[in-house]
Amino acid sequence: MGSIQPENTAAVPFTLATFDGNATMGKKKQTRSAIGVNGSYYDLAALLKSTLDGQEGLDLDQYSTTLAIFEEWQNTSPTLSLLAGKIASGEVKANPIISTGNGAASTGVGTPNLLAPIIYPAKLLAVGANYTGHLAEMGLPVEKWTPMPFFTRPPTTSMVGPGESVIIPESTKQFDWECELAVVVGARLRHASIAEAAAGIAGYTIGLDMSCRDLIVAGRGLGTDLMRGKAQDTMAPVGPHVVPAAYVGNIDEKRITLDVNGKRMMDASTSEMIYKCDEILSIMSQNVTLEPGDVIFTGSPAGTAGAHGDCWLKPGDRIRAEIEDVGVLNIVIRGKP
Template sequence: MKLVTIAIDNQWHLGVKTEEAVLDLTAALAQRPQEGLPNDITDLIRNWTASSANLQRYVAELQASTEGLSGVVLQESDITYGPCVPEPGKIICVGLNYRKHAEETNAAIPAYPILFNKFSNTIAAHQTDIPLPIRVTNQVDYEAELVIVIGKQAKYVDKADALNYVLGYCNVNDLSARDLQMRTPQWLLGKSCDKFSPLGPYLVTADEVGNPNNLSIKCTVNGEVRQQSNTSDMIFYCDEIVSYISQHMTLSPGDIILTGTPEGVVLGKPEAERVYLKHGDVVTIEIEKLGALTNRMVDEIVE
């Protein structure tokens, strides 16, 4: 199932993308209530275990008939997207998690996952313009990444069982201001500028994705392929990551984990060849089965 956040009148509506259209479940539930099914995507994510079966039944009913309902069946080309996870709890990132990316940046292969965090101010949606904070940096880099979305509380889980705690997956562009990132040994500053984590377009449930450790992953800038790899090049696979983090902190429904980026980033090029993102650049992140996330970079305007 592909969950979608639809922006309508400054509110986030819960949607589901089908082969034919996008179903606005928030609008449907207002007219045809379903006990035990939240009409808000954040509530749905945080109550996924209790709500997922009801969601599947309700979507099947709507696909069979929307008679008497208005504003429920939408064409995807007509919707405005919200972030597919609008209000994540923790945003945990794994650095240097692809072998070829570590090699291109002359970094040692890590013995343990390198963890850092971002904040909710970085969250943005598919087709949203991303402000380049030109007052403080001119070295913003793209990073195509797979996101794990937690669907069930996880603490001290074994690797063999870890993926059972995953709701689903989505694309992210883990934008990084390299000069700010490298200013100190802590990477946070360069990772946490506003809208530096656009997510989407869909949150695809784990059953539809299958094995997350064997998905093609690609980044294009203005149509030019910059990154092209497979999640099989990860140093630490998704099950290892979830298990490892759960040994040290409780993972809760709605937490997201950014799993690292493959080779091909600007930082990996010789210094004389580095051309960072600029106003007007259009970046697309595409991961197999997850759709394509596209955003335009624009110079930040500060009033």
């Protein structure tokens, strides 16, 4: 599968994240972009200013936020690759703002908080009925649904980052999880072919499609209510970072796991996807223009709460979601804010 490639893809891999620059001072959020190299995150704007400012053609405004980075991905990715190499070699000396363990941000006392990796994309879209195992566990025909089902959700209120970020809606008694590979768009796509869509994939992250199972089915014969069932506030945690597609390899063969309170609930592979990532973006672009920075959830494999004996989520529950070569997203469920 093609993708937008940074120059010198043999160089040190990097990730992109967003952190709260005022987290340690108790002030209003100040979102800042970060580059992740070898298990640590660094303040990207500060590093660029101290190391590459003045380089011909370098526009620091293009790196002010991760959204700005993806809006100019063809121009920004080579510079980021260069910077990652300088960090790894020690040529650039900087203190990390966050150090990591097992791919999960360690946000202890005195460290900034990671937020959703893109604040905020123009669109957050999600695909349904896209894994063979999930269709089977729901008792549905295991086949390609046509037309491909997808829906939108409000990124500014539903997208959150790692940590104690997800609040259970008071209206539900069946709060559930779904772990999904999320695609980050790096080019404007409209009526794109599959090849064009593949070339427009900038990177990948992890998305959790939190679901109120008892609210999805609308009453009075109205069908499905995805707004209450899947798009309420904080119900789309994403992160902890975006990995450029060049460093992920074959995205169609990645293991997906999810643990709740240390118990394995999901264990599947992206090989089970019915619509692949490039096909998903191509189909979506026939209906709506995809823009750089847009985030696409690509469907969930088997292993939801309902399939595990009605073990619905409650305040204090801990979720650990991992996608091979993409990262680990840790979430703690909260009650009333």
